[in-house]
Amino acid sequence: MHAVAADRVWKYFGDYPALRGASFEVAKGACVALLGRNGAGKTTLLRILASLSKPSKGEVRILGRIGYLGHGIGVYDDLSALENLSLFGQLTGIENPKQAANTALERVGLTRVKDGLAREFSRGMRQRLAIARAFLHNPDLLLLDEPFTSLDDRAVAVLQQLLADARARGSTIIMSTHQIREAMELASDVALLDRGRIIFSGPRNNEMLLDPGWLYRTYGDIRE
Amino acid sequence: MKSGLRKGLAAAFAIARKDLRTEWRTRESLNASLSFAVVILVLFSFAFDLDREEKLAISGGLLWLVYAFAGALIVNRSFARELPNDCLEVLIASVPAWAIFLGKAIACFLLLLIVEFASLPIFGLFYNISWIGSLLPLLLVIALATWGITVVGAALSAVTVNVRLRELMLPVLLYPLMIPLLIGAMELTTGLLNGNAVLSDVRLLIVFDVMFTSLALYLIEFILVI
Numbered sequence: 020m021h022a023v024a025a026d027r028v029w030k031y032f033g034d035y036p037a038l039r040g041a042s043f044e045v046a047k048g049a050c051v052a053l054l055g056r057n058g059a060g061k062t063t064l065l066r067i068l069a070s071l072s073k074p075s076k077g078e079v080r081i082l083g084r085i086g087y088l089g090h091g092i093g094v095y096d097d098l099s100a101l102e103n104l105s106l107f108g109q110l111t112g113i114e115n116p117k118q119a120a121n122t123a124l125e126r127v128g129l130t131r132v133k134d135g136l137a138r139e140f141s142r143g144m145r146q147r148l149a150i151a152r153a154f155l156h157n158p159d160l161l162l163l164d165e166p167f168t169s170l171d172d173r174a175v176a177v178l179q180q181l182l183a184d185a186r187a188r189g190s191t192i193i194m195s196t197h198q199i200r201e202a203m204e205l206a207s208d209v210a211l212l213d214r215g216r217i218i219f220s221g222p223r224n225n226e227m228l229l230d231p232g233w234l235y236r237t238y239g240d241i242r243e
Numbered sequence: 244m245k246s247g248l249r250k251g252l253a254a255a256f257a258i259a260r261k262d263l264r265t266e267w268r269t270r271e272s273l274n275a276s277l278s279f280a281v282v283i284l285v286l287f288s289f290a291f292d293l294d295r296e297e298k299l300a301i302s303g304g305l306l307w308l309v310y311a312f313a314g315a316l317i318v319n320r321s322f323a324r325e326l327p328n329d330c331l332e333v334l335i336a337s338v339p340a341w342a343i344f345l346g347k348a349i350a351c352f353l354l355l356l357i358v359e360f361a362s363l364p365i366f367g368l369f370y371n372i373s374w375i376g377s378l379l380p381l382l383l384v385i386a387l388a389t390w391g392i393t394v395v396g397a398a399l400s401a402v403t404v405n406v407r408l409r410e411l412m413l414p415v416l417l418y419p420l421m422i423p424l425l426i427g428a429m430e431l432t433t434g435l436l437n438g439n440a441v442l443s444d445v446r447l448l449i450v451f452d453v454m455f456t457s458l459a460l461y462l463i464e465f466i467l468v469i
Contacts, residue, residue: 070335070336071336071468072469073468073469085337087333087337089329089332091329091330091332093329093330093332093333095265095328095330096328097265097269098265107333109254110338152333162336
């Protein structure tokens, strides 16, 4: 049984097809790096998988609970860090959301400021709070849209640790990214999107790990 | 494991509590709505030199026009509150769309009730109209009509949330839809304040509420997830 299956998914914005029959399957427990140049359809595909958008044609099947980290941090400025995470704990129906929120804040190093409003946080702290929110309910499927972009070093370390923990728990991860090197170190599989089509989908191999440009040179028309 | 319905209802109440908490901290729509209601009631009392019978005759109409305009200010912020930091995306990815809508509608309903109950004594004072004697039936009318305003308003707030001129668009869409509800509420309120209400007319409000609540709960997914 696959954790994610997308079957000939099309998505139109007006007359423009952002996705053109994209199909791929992701095994449970896999960590997929979703690669492609700007406008290839990565964000559109992730939004469809996260139920934020409906495909114009085609079908998507998802197993289990979703954790989503998009371009926005997805936390409320007028709530404290603890209130934010407790709220998302309640929304996702986990047992004892306040305790889970406290544990999550400890994992991302925000316990000391847990009662401070999110609007008073620095950019790095807000990013760590957003990461804690996405991982709070131990989702079966993590959908991360360029998760490493603009993160400070501490937030990168926190995210890498949480991703490693999620993989050890058996969660499935799909992350779109331009930071190929970081992605290749984490990924078990790679999918390459080009102009709305998945032109490569398969396990990550040693060439990809040693030479991040190899995939583009071999399957895409982009040269680094 | 909680059932889908129970989980959705729990999420709706969590969203309503969150909206009330953030509104209490910022008071961005409560202050605007309450000030608007008070100012309009006071200005109208000076603008027209009416005797007691005339005041009683227009009482329901005046009150519900003020509440409808004040309500638009409340519901306008309902889904717009989720725009900063893309919080709406996280809500849609986490809970069913109907639960998001229900939570928003409950929060708007309670906020508009606060505005209405705070401005009711000012209405009584400036128009010399006693509403204490008909308080219980008046509460029923206020509750039913306020739910109608908020349920239509919250749905249209979702429709207009990504529109650039949403502050303008929402009232343009909202008021025509509210006409039957407002006519019913105005007639009932005028009747109650004059002591000659036919409370069976409340059926119009109940039908409006049931119809638009069902419609909004069904359609909200098509509005939010496109």
